[in-house]
Amino acid sequence: MTARIPFLLAAFLFTTCTSPRKVFFIPDAQNYQQEQPGLSKSWQVIESQNGSGEDGLPAWVRGYFDGGIKRIETLDAYHDKYVFVGKNRGDNFHALQQWANGFTVAQDLPRLIVQRVEWRLVAAAALYPDDEYGEFFPYMIRRVSDEEYPEAVKENIFWTKQRKIPDEEENADSETPPEDIVVEQTDRYEFLVLFSIDKDTFQTQMQNIMADIKTTIAPTREQTTATNKIRLNFFEGF
Numbered sequence: 203m204t205a206r207i208p209f210l211l212a213a214f215l216f217t218t219c220t221s222p223r224k225v226f227f228i229p230d231a232q233n234y235q236q237e238q239p240g241l242s243k244s245w246q247v248i249e250s251q252n253g254s255g256e257d258g259l260p261a262w263v264r265g266y267f268d269g270g271i272k273r274i275e276t277l278d279a280y281h282d283k284y285v286f287v288g289k290n291r292g293d294n295f296h297a298l299q300q301w302a303n304g305f306t307v308a309q310d311l312p313r314l315i316v317q318r319v320e321w322r323l324v325a326a327a328a329l330y331p332d333d334e335y336g337e338f339f340p341y342m343i344r345r346v347s348d349e350e351y352p353e354a355v356k357e358n359i360f361w362t363k364q365r366k367i368p369d370e371e372e373n374a375d376s377e378t379p380p381e382d383i384v385v386e387q388t389d390r391y392e393f394l395v396l397f398s399i400d401k402d403t404f405q406t407q408m409q410n411i412m413a414d415i416k417t418t419i420a421p422t423r424e425q426t427t428a429t430n431k432i433r434l435n436f437f438e439g440f
Contacts, residue, residue, distance in 0.1 A: 243367075244366060244367055245364040245367065246364065246365055246367055247267075247362045247363070248364065248365045248389070249363040250263075259362070262274050262277065262279075262280070262285075262358070262396055263360050263362070263394060265277055266287055271285050271286065271287055271318075280398060282400065282401050282402075283398040283399060283400055283401055284398065284399055284401055284440075285396060285397065285398045286311060286314040286318070286396075286397045286398075286399075287314070287394055287395065287396055288302075288305050288310060288311075288394070288395040288397070289392060289393065289394050289395070290302070290392070290393050291390050291391065291392045291393075292391060293389070293390055294391075295361075295391050298361070298391055298392075298393045299361070299393065301393065302359045302361070302393040303359070305356075305395045306356065307351060307354045307355070307356055308350070311351055312346065312348070312349060313347070315349075316346050318440070319342065319346050319408075320343060322432075322436060322440050323335065323339060323342065323432060325439065326428075326431070326432050326435070333425075334425065334428050335421075335425055335428055335429050335432070336417060336421040336422065336425040336429070337417035337418065337421070338415055338417060338421065338429045341417060342411065342415060345411045345414075346408075346411065349407070349411065351404075353399055353403045353404075354398070355398050355399070356395065357396045357397065357398050358395075358396040359393065359395050359396075360393070360394050360396075361392065361394070362391070362392050362394075363390070364389065364390050364392055365388065365389050366388040366389075405437055408436065408437075409436075412436070
């Protein structure tokens with residue numbers, strides 16, 4: 203059995219089954235959504251390109267921090283689009299700025315789309331995707347990765363400076379008097395790059411890809427059923 207989803211393996215709950223070959227798992231779809239927000243509760247925004255604190259955050263950045271890409275897509279400006287967000291963090295502002303400026307539709311957007319497509323396939327599977335869909339799974343991922351998305355738009359770049367919030371529980375357990383505790387300030391910059399693509403355009407593109415996939419190994423009856431189902435329901439929860 204080949205595990206083809208390393209970025210999600212930590213989210214799987216594995217249980218044995220009667221067959222010594224098969225391993226069933228439950229993909230934790232909620233965990234994927236929780237990974238999307240770019241700001242955890244351990245960090246606070248102290249500055250951004252629009253000023254100090256969080257007052258100047260654009261609606262899409264605020265939405266991303268609060269609820270990930272799904273929250274952005276509920277905004278009026280993006281309700282008819284799919285959005286994808288690239289992000290990078292570190293303490294070297296100029297290096298991050300160069301990265302964001304060089305993050306492109308042609309070179310970098312396919313990787314973001316692959317992650318979301320891969321998760322959708324995993325979320326609908328009862329087995330490892332290779333077992334659930336047969337060769338359709340790696341063929342689909344490869345096609346999406348190699349595809350061009352000329353209708354996609356790089357909409358915006360935005361940076362924030364963030365500071366790690368001191369761990370209150372850790373300080374509470376310390377024997378050092380509060381006034382003697384030295385709080386180490388850990389600051390970082392985070393750059394977000396926002397891409398969007400029209401929903402109808404993207405759906406047509408994905409449907410054409412799925413319809414065009416021809417595998418070299420004939421799928422089992424169960425794999426054919428699973429593949430047909432995902433073709434019909436791919437955009438439910440996407």
